[in-house]
Amino acid sequence: MEIKTLDVEAYLGGSHILKGLSINANKEEFVGIIGPNGSGKSTLLKCIYRTLKPSTGTIFLDGKNIKDLSVKESSKQMAVVSQHNNYNFDFMVSDMVLMGRSPHKKFIEKDNAEDYKIMKESLEKVGMKDYANRSFSTLSGGEKQRIILARALAQKTQCLILDEPTNHLDIKYQLQFMSTVKKLGITIISAIHDLNIAALYCDKIYALKSGKIVSYGTPKEVLTKELINSLYDIDAKVTEDEETGILNVMYKPNI
Structure with a gap:
């Protein structure tokens, strides 16, 4: 897309x-x-x-x-994972992920075997397959974020x-x-x-x-020390790994 x-x-x-x-x-x-x-x-x-x-x-x-x-x-x-995921009502983790199937459902249509299969696969992809029966509100912030990703994955x-x-x-x-x-x-x-x-x-x-x-x-084109200084008003050193070509940004604190 x-x-x-x-x-x-x-x-x-x-x-x-x-x-x-x-x-x-x-x-x-x-x-x-x-x-x-x-x-x-x-x-x-x-x-x-x-x-x-x-x-x-x-x-x-x-x-x-x-x-x-x-x-x-x-x-x-299009699915979304945002940074704020607070809910007024408590849900089971499995129910949270199954919400991702709602765009594919008719009004009040029940979840079927395919929906549950997708839910389980989505939880497994984010390393949370053993959390299906946990209460969402009991999870840590990081765990919640992974469940929200699973919900997004369930949207397919x-x-x-x-x-x-x-x-x-x-x-x-x-x-x-x-x-x-x-x-x-x-x-x-x-x-x-x-x-x-x-x-x-x-x-x-x-x-x-x-x-x-x-x-x-x-x-490589964008992450230069000049651009970083312009954006964030901080000095940085940008190096490139000789083997992988991956950039590494090291910040220099203004002391």
């Missing part, structure tokens, strides 16, 4: 948050969105997955204007939107989470806080500052 935004602008509370953003994620690409707090990363993603309506501009899913699709139709094509979509998904995970599960997503072979757009994670998993990166795109390209 291809996702494209064209000249997207957004105003929130009288503030001009997004200023004409045009991005493109081709089929099966892993696209990262980086930038400091307040740069517009989450706002852009919310416009794409339809919890916010852009003030102007157009969003396309495989060439179709998202405005011409029902929410249910777009939910069959060709696109996944991630809003800083590894914020609550320790290093092991950050890498496990991102590796699981990378292996899906679908289109991924993710806001990413950790630049080393972005370097490791992204095919290309958009860098945002004050609601505008200030750099775009491969991790």
Whole structure:
């Protein structure tokens, strides 16, 4: 699936948050969105997955204007993992994951054997197969995030939107989470806080500052010490592993 935004602008509370953003994620690409707090990363993603309506501009899913699709139709094509997952009601883990099947169901249609099979497979993919009968509210923040990923996987979509998904995970599960997503072979757009994670998993990166795109390209093209200083006002050293070609960002604290 291809996702494209064209000249997207957004105003929130009288503030001009997004200023004409045009991005493109081709089929099966892993696209990262980086930038400091307040740069517009989450706002852009919310416009794409339809919890916010852009003030102007157009969003396309495989060439179709998202405005011409029902929410249910777009939910069959695009799943979301956000950074905040608090619920007023308690659910079993299995029920949480089965919610991912709702775009494929008719009104009040019951879950069937195929739905339960997909639920179990999704939990296994995120390393949580033994948690199906646990209460969601008893899980740690990191465990909850992995269950939310399983729910997204259960939607069986060709696109996944991630809003800083590894914020609550320790290093092991950050890498496990991102590796699981990378292996899906679908289109991924993710806001990413950790630049080393972005370097490791992204095919290309958009860098945002004050609601505008200030750099775009491969991790090697974007993640330079000059760009990092411009975005975050911090000095950094960027090195490349001779064997793997993977970039490593080392920060230099201003003491």
